[in-house]
Amino acid sequence: HPHLLQQTQTAIVLGVLSEMLEFVPPFLAHEARAANLVKGTLAPTVVLGNPPYSIASSNLGAWIVDLCERYKTTVRDEERQIQALSDDYVKFYRLAEYMLERASTGVLSFITNNGYLNGHLFRDLRSAWSNEYQSIYLVNAHGNLRTGERTPDGRRDANVFDIQTGVAIAACVRKNGAPRQRRYQDVWGSREEKYAWFSAPSSSLRSGETISPLPPESLFLPFDQSTAADWQHAIDLRDWFGTGNRCADAQSRYAAGFASQQDEFAIAFSRTEMLARVGELLDPAATEAALRKRYRLCKTTQWSFERARQELSQSEWHSLLSPCAYRPCDTRWTVFHRGVVSILRAEVMRHLLDSSNIALMVTRGTTRQWFAHAFVARGPVDRHFIDNASESMYVFPLRVHDESRKGASLFSKGTSHLVSNISRRVTELLCAIDPTLPADHMAEAGLHLAYAILYSEVYRQRYAHHLASDFPRVFVPQSSDLLRKLLDFGADLVSLHLFEPEYAQSFRSKSGSIHRLEPITSFAGRDREIRRVGEKGKTMAPSPKGPGFGRVYINDTAYFDGVPEAVWKFHIGGYQVCHKWLADRKGRTLTDDDIAHYQKIVIALNETIRIMGEIDKVIEEHGGWPGAFLTERSDG
Numbered sequence: 001h002p003h004l005l006q007q008t009q010t011a012i013v014l015g016v017l018s019e020m021l022e023f024v025p026p027f028l029a030h031e032a033r034a035a036n037l038v039k040g041t042l043a044p045t046v047v048l049g050n051p052p053y054s055i056a057s058s059n060l061g062a063w064i065v066d067l068c069e070r071y072k073t074t075v076r077d078e079e080r081q082i083q084a085l086s087d088d089y090v091k092f093y094r095l096a097e098y099m100l101e102r103a104s105t106g107v108l109s110f111i112t113n114n115g116y117l118n119g120h121l122f123r124d125l126r127s128a129w130s131n132e133y134q135s136i137y138l139v140n141a142h143g144n145l146r147t148g149e150r151t152p153d154g155r156r157d158a159n160v161f162d163i164q165t166g167v168a169i170a171a172c173v174r175k176n177g178a179p180r181q182r183r184y185q186d187v188w189g190s191r192e193e194k195y196a197w198f199s200a201p202s203s204s205l206r207s208g209e210t211i212s213p214l215p216p217e218s219l220f221l222p223f224d225q226s227t228a229a230d231w232q233h234a235i236d237l238r239d240w241f242g243t244g245n246r247c248a249d250a251q252s253r254y255a256a257g258f259a260s261q262q263d264e265f266a267i268a269f270s271r272t273e274m275l276a277r278v279g280e281l282l283d284p285a286a287t288e289a290a291l292r293k294r295y296r297l298c299k300t301t302q303w304s305f306e307r308a309r310q311e312l313s314q315s316e317w318h319s320l321l322s323p324c325a326y327r328p329c330d331t332r333w334t335v336f337h338r339g340v341v342s343i344l345r346a347e348v349m350r351h352l353l354d355s356s357n358i359a360l361m362v363t364r365g366t367t368r369q370w371f372a373h374a375f376v377a378r379g380p381v382d383r384h385f386i387d388n389a390s391e392s393m394y395v396f397p398l399r400v401h402d403e404s405r406k407g408a409s410l411f412s413k414g415t416s417h418l419v420s421n422i423s424r425r426v427t428e429l430l431c432a433i434d435p436t437l438p439a440d441h442m443a444e445a446g447l448h449l450a451y452a453i454l455y456s457e458v459y460r461q462r463y464a465h466h467l468a469s470d471f472p473r474v475f476v477p478q479s480s481d482l483l484r485k486l487l488d489f490g491a492d493l494v495s496l497h498l499f500e501p502e503y504a505q506s507f508r509s510k511s512g513s514i515h516r517l518e519p520i521t522s523f524a525g526r527d528r529e530i531r532r533v534g535e536k537g538k539t540m541a542p543s544p545k546g547p548g549f550g551r552v553y554i555n556d557t558a559y560f561d562g563v564p565e566a567v568w569k570f571h572i573g574g575y576q577v578c579h580k581w582l583a584d585r586k587g588r589t590l591t592d593d594d595i596a597h598y599q600k601i602v603i604a605l606n607e608t609i610r611i612m613g614e615i616d617k618v619i620e621e622h623g624g625w626p627g628a629f630l631t632e633r634s635d636g
Contacts, residue, residue, distance in 0.1 A: 044099050045106035051092035053113045053165060055084055059091060068094045071125040074216070080250060084121050089113055093125070093170075097132060100174045107173050108133075114140055114168035117220040118469045120365050120392075126218035135173035135181040137205035138220055141194060142166050142186065146389040147367045147574065151188040158191040166367075171205050183208035184222055223465050230626035231466045234473035237362060240450055241396045241421050253421055254396045255348040257361070257383035258324075260334065260341045261303065265295035267324070267332045267382070269588070274321060274333040278340065281305075282313055298342050308339035315339075322353060325361075325377030325385055328572035329497075329601045330581055336380055349380040351397040357418060358498065360447060361385055362454070363573065364392040364471050371467040373573040374454040376447075376497050386573030393573075394471075397421050398447050422446030434480035448490030449483065450474045455493055455608070456615045462625055475629035482622040489615050496604040496611075499597075519599045520606060525558025528590040532556075533582040540568055554582060554590070560598065567605045577605060 068091055075082050084090075089112040100106040116122040117140060129136060142149050143159030144166030151157050160167060185208030187197050197203050211222055242249035260266035265281075268274035277295075280286055288305040291297060297305070317337050326332040336353065338344055352359055355378060363373040363386055373386050373393070381395045399418035420427070420443035427442045430449070437445055453459055453474050460467065477483040532555060534540050540550025545562050552568070553559040568578050581601060585594075622628040 043103035045103045047096040047099060047106070047108045048110070049092070050111045052088045053163075054088045055086070057086050057088045057091065059088060064091050064095065067091075067098060070094065070128055071122070073124045075121055075124055079121060081256075082121055084115065084119065085125075087113065090116070090125065097128070101132075103174075105175055107171065109169065109171040111141075111167055111169045114142070114144075114166045115367075117168055118217075118365070120217065120470055123217050126213060126220055127215060129172060130182075130213055130218055132174065133172040134175050134178040135171075136183070136220070137171040137173075137181075137208065138184045138211075139169040139205065139208070140166075140184065140186050140221075141168055142188060143194075144367060144389075147387075150369065155189070157188055158194070160191060160194050169205075181206075182211045182213060182220075184211045184220060185209065217469055219465070219469055221465065221468075227463055227466070230475075230629075230631055231463055231473060233631050234475045234629075235426065236473050237360075237394075237396065237450070237471045239423060240426055240446065240474050241360075242423055244423055244425060251345075252347050253400060254394050255345050257381040257385055257393055257395050258336075258341050258345045258349055259343040259383045261298040261300060261343065262296060265291070265297055266334055266340045267326055268334070269332060269585075271321065271333050274335060278312065278317065278335055281309055281339075300342070303338075303342040312337060312339040320353075323355075323379045325359075325379050325381040327382070327385060327580060327584070328375050328377075328575055328577050329499075329597075329604070330584065331377075331379065334380070343383075345395075348395055348397065351400045351418070351421075352378070352380050352395075354418060355379070358398050358447075358494070360396045360398070360450065361393055362396070362472050363387060364394060365469045366467065366573075368574060370571075371460045371464060371472075372571045374451070374472065375572050376451065376494050378498065387575070389574055398443055420446075429476055430483070433477065433483050436480075444491070445487055448487045448494060449476075450490070451493050452486040452490035452615055455489075455612050456619060457612050458616045458619070458625060475626065477622070477628060478630055479622060479628075482618065482628055485618045486615065489611055489618075492611055493608060496607050499600055499604065517603055517607070519603065520564070521560050521562045521599050521602050523558070523560055523595045523599070525555070527555055527558050528595075530554045530582055530586050530588055530590065533579055533586070534568075538576055538579050540565070552578070552582070560602075563602055564606055566609055567602055570605045570609065577601060 065086075068085065069076075071085055071090060071094060072082060075085065089110070093108075093110065093112070093116075096108045096110070100108060116125055117138065141160050142157050143161075144157075145159055145164045147166075149157040149166065159165075183206060187194050189197075209222055211220065212225070213219055214223070214225075214228070238246050238249065238254065242253035265277055268277060280291065280294075288297075291305070297303070312335075315337060317335050317339070320336040322334060322336050323331050324334045324336075334341060336344065336349065351357060358376055358378050359381060361373075361375050361377065361381060366373050366387070367389060368387070375386060377385070383393060386393050398421060400421045401417050402419045422443050422445075426446050430442065430445055431437060454472055459475075463473075466473070477486060532553060534550075534552050540552050540563060541559070543549040543551045543561055543563070548565050549561075550563050550565060550568055551559045551561045552563055563578065568576075570577060578598075578601060581598065590598075619625065619628050
């Protein structure tokens with residue numbers, strides 16, 4: 001009887017869960033006990049559900065943890081942070097797989113977090129499924145509210161549940177001898193539109209497009225195979241920087257940004273504010289309860305009020321007061337001490353305490369629908385510098401402390417101790433293409449070429465699938481002429497994004513002449529307190545300058561006028577920069593310096609858009625993608 005079969009299968013599942021996992025509620029105890037009577041002779045062939053998603057899983061039983069090692073066969077050796085693979089929903093997927101292994105046939109279908117579709121940590125899970133299941137049908141329902149997903153036609157994409165995380169349905173079939181099928185489809189739109197799609201008789205898991213997951217990533221997404229060969233021959237940023245030994249370089253030559261876990265306290269707009277906050281913490285009259293009421297202080301074991309107070313009072317913390325790269329075009333202040341910043345990433349951030357040094361920030365993959373995740377900055381870098389929805393941003397210092405010098409302090413400063421962090425392989429390659437490159441500027445050459453490539457719009461579109469799942473890669477020009485031109489463009493972009501004074505006055509045109517960069521926006525209004533930013537939907541009011549320009553109101557009477565529409569919409573990573581910079585200052589009153597800086601942001605982004613177009617033009621003039629660059633065929 002179908003109903004009896006369903007009850008039996010459900011009971012068996014619950015019985016296995018009660019034994020292997022530790023959170024089955026009491027009201028299921030009866031079913032679990034009944035299951036124990038039959039599970040020795042019967043094995044479930046259908047496993048359905050919506051398991052919990054919890055990256056901070058409390059289900060740490062030895063049996064299920066050991067079973068999940070199958071999903072960590074390569075990442076355990078190659079990655080440092082793999083906590084996402086201990087999420088409860090991953091454990092349920094592995095448990096279901098185990099149950100169908102016992103039955104030798106069956107169907108699994110869950111709706112879960114969709115991170116496993118292309119997350120780089122899930123490559124072993126995808127590989128295991130590819131080997132285990134004859135058919136895999138995937139429906140990506142999207143709806144990631146953290147990243148602000150948009151439908152292909154630009155509308156806001158909704159979640160099918162009242163959660164922030166995007167979701168997907170997987171239906172996996174184990175049937176020996178059956179033909180292999182891998183199908184994928186997207187479902188976009190409002191919640192009502194998605195419900196209607198799932199309810200429609202015409203909707204089918206089998207209607208998705210065929211996909212061909214390829215190792216080592218085995219992505220569960222549609223993939224343009226035509227770009228795979230040239231992408232594989234480009235140079236991974238982990239090999240562009242560092243010593244060539246990825247295991248040794250991780251956490252010493254590149255790493256994630258620092259995390260304060262208490263930004264309201266640890267990150268300040270000015271040096272004076274930061275000094276005052278540490279003064280509050282060290283004030284004997286201040287209590288932990290009072291400070292927690294004033295600031296959202298860290299609640300994890302990585303920070304302790306008493307320990308912070310004791311260690312700061314016994315240290316020369318003033319010497320660690322430093323500007324930090326908090327968001328694109330937004331430098332703040334912090335004290336680089338664990339009494340203020342709970343996770344320092346000191347082995348890499350120490351290289352950036354020297355104000356002469358700079359770093360490139362990129363993400364390893366992106367949950368956004370586009371790649372715009374590359375920027376440069378000075379000073380220690382916050383982990384959410386590029387995208388507050390991503391935990392996979394990495395910081396690559398241009399130079400690092402010379403480890404051959406003995407006796408240097410962990411936080412020692414001074415440019416004489418810094419050496420290039422660009423790999424020898426890259427340096428030799430660039431010198432071979434153009435022997436006239438100055439030997440003492442090879443670090444800058446490596447950075448500038450990488451930056452120019454990362455700011456090619458054609459590169460971002462052509463390799464979008466690759467950029468969505470792993471580190472960016474750098475293509476090396478075949479000709480010295482193209483190399484020189486890209487180095488110039490990269491140098492211009494770096495100067496713009498660092499707001500260097502020499503660039504703020506001029507830029508190099510293609511003819512080599514010098515032009516002054518004048519402000520293209522004006523500020524009007526006596527009331528400078530920010531109480532709003534633009535109009536609803538992150539839009540601008542019309543500007544007297546006409547179409548293509550807008551007016552950004554900060555309250556009912558004051559505004560920036562003449563902001564180009566393309567600049568206003570321009571994103572660095574997950575941030576709409578011109579909106580974000582002002583929104584983060586709501587309730588504050590703009591100073592003259594603040595107004596001048598905002599006008600420089602508009603100039604810098606306007607020039608960035610122009611230079612991105614020039615980069616694509618010059619690459620096309622030299623053969624386009626990938627013909628203008630070294631490939632397996634051209635570099636032999």
